[in-house]
Amino acid sequence: MAANEKTAVEFILSEGRLQDAPQGRLLMDTVGKLEGSIPVVMDRAYEDDYTRYTAWTLGFKAVVPPKKNRLNPWEYDKELYKRRNEIERLFRLIKGFRRIFSRFEKLDIMFAGFIQLALVFMATK
Numbered sequence: 001m002a003a004n005e006k007t008a009v010e011f012i013l014s015e016g017r018l019q020d021a022p023q024g025r026l027l028m029d030t031v032g033k034l035e036g037s038i039p040v041v042m043d044r045a046y047e048d049d050y051t052r053y054t055a056w057t058l059g060f061k062a063v064v065p066p067k068k069n070r071l072n073p074w075e076y077d078k079e080l081y082k083r084r085n086e087i088e089r090l091f092r093l094i095k096g097f098r099r100i101f102s103r104f105e106k107l108d109i110m111f112a113g114f115i116q117l118a119l120v121f122m123a124t125k
Contacts, residue, residue: 008090008119013108020045025054034059039077041084094118 010031014023024046040055042064055062063080066073095101097118105111 011112011115013112021048021051025051028054028058028060032058037061039063039080041081041087043084093122 010027012023012027012030024042028040036059038060040060040062042051042062044065044067046062047064047066052062052064063077065076065081094115097114099105099114100118103111105114
């Protein structure tokens, strides 16, 4: 299972006013427990202890830099963290579909369907 700039493993819709870390934990729960140690590259919005613990219990290896004011910073794979831009590129490609970036759909189910259609289109391209 690998995500890159053209492939998403899983996604969820959330309200724009919600914070990232709880939604990231929910997304990891959606994927479920994995065998081995699959790296999940996250930005600093996900660096709290609870999110990293959730990743660890589900079999993910959290690759996230600590905030500069952390009392006990940890080591992380800096080379792997450089690949975080791939998800940003995926968002940019998805927003290239007018129906998605404009959010014409009022129902979440329809909006999610168009996101899935865009992901399928990009994966086969």
